[in-house]
Amino acid sequence: MDCSAKREVEESMEEGVHESERMHESEGLVHESESEPNLAGNSSGFNISAIFKDETEAYECFCTYAHDNGFSVRKDHHSFWPNSRKIKSKDFVCSKVGFKKSDDLNSGKRKRFTRPIVRTGCPAMVRFITDEDGYWHVKRFIESHNHELASPTDRHLLRSCRNVIEEKASVLKSMTDAGIRTVDAYAYLTEEVGGCENVGFSKRDAYNFIQKEKRARIKIGDTNSLI
Numbered sequence: 001m002d003c004s005a006k007r008e009v010e011e012s013m014e015e016g017v018h019e020s021e022r023m024h025e026s027e028g029l030v031h032e033s034e035s036e037p038n039l040a041g042n043s044s045g046f047n048i049s050a051i052f053k054d055e056t057e058a059y060e061c062f063c064t065y066a067h068d069n070g071f072s073v074r075k076d077h078h079s080f081w082p083n084s085r086k087i088k089s090k091d092f093v094c095s096k097v098g099f100k101k102s103d104d105l106n107s108g109k110r111k112r113f114t115r116p117i118v119r120t121g122c123p124a125m126v127r128f129i130t131d132e133d134g135y136w137h138v139k140r141f142i143e144s145h146n147h148e149l150a151s152p153t154d155r156h157l158l159r160s161c162r163n164v165i166e167e168k169a170s171v172l173k174s175m176t177d178a179g180i181r182t183v184d185a186y187a188y189l190t191e192e193v194g195g196c197e198n199v200g201f202s203k204r205d206a207y208n209f210i211q212k213e214k215r216a217r218i219k220i221g222d223t224n225s226l227i
Contacts, residue, residue: 046126046143052136055090058128062092063160070149071095073160085175087130089139094124095159096147121146156197164201164209172206173213182210 044063052058059075066073072095081088099119127140150158164172169191175185186206190196197205 001199046141048138049140050138052128053132055087055136058136059092060127066094067155067161070146070151070158072158076125078189086134089127089129091125091127094122094145096120096145097123097125108204122146153197155201156200160207162201164205169209172210176210181209182187194221 026199027149046062050061059073063073073092074095074097076091076093076097078087078090079088081084096119099121100117122145123142123147125140125142126138128136129139130136155161171189172182172185175188176182182202189199193199201209
């Protein structure tokens with residue numbers, strides 16, 4: 001192959017690469033990732049072409065992906081359409097995004113307890129945008145983490161994956177109303193589902209739920225007494 005023919009082939013290849021980049025940019029979707037594998041095992045993919053009917057469905061889908069890969073999710077920045085309170089875009093990020101604020105050394109205050117530093121400035125995130133019909137689409141997705149992910153045995157402790165569902169909440173309320181201690185009610189649930197990793201929430205979550213229910217009853221009782 002002579003030099004002129006070789007040059008023509010290279011130019012055609014470059015044009016093909018630029019054309020694919022222009023097509024990718026026209027779609028408006030940005031997907032960033034690194035070749036390094038997750039430290040906790042194989043990655044479970046997130047469908048960036050999926051369409052969701054509302055924020056709840058989009059958030060639950062991303063939380064499921066986060067749980068399968070060993071990280072927790074936090075809701076971050078959002079924007080609205082002009083002259084409206086309708087959400088235009090919203091970010092869901094890894095819970096280790098950003099950094100902890102440095103303590104003021106000149107304050108002179110001594111703290112009895114210092115929380116461990118867990119923020120690592122993790123860039124992992126997903127950005128959803130809404131269309132005119134209110135459906136949610138993926139605009140940007142970064143799947144790379146800069147920290148070790150939770151192992152399968154510890155993933156049930158991730159905050160965004162813990163939730164006291166209605167079925168288990170009714171069991172907790174009925175058992176505590178019958179005079180059974182919260183810790184015993186939680187132990188009963190763990191035995192029913194085969195371990196605390198299958199309950200869906202921690203023992204502390206069970207205590208917080210029961211205390212919240214008691215405070216709600218006290219408020220209702222005070223209101224009725226006032227009336």
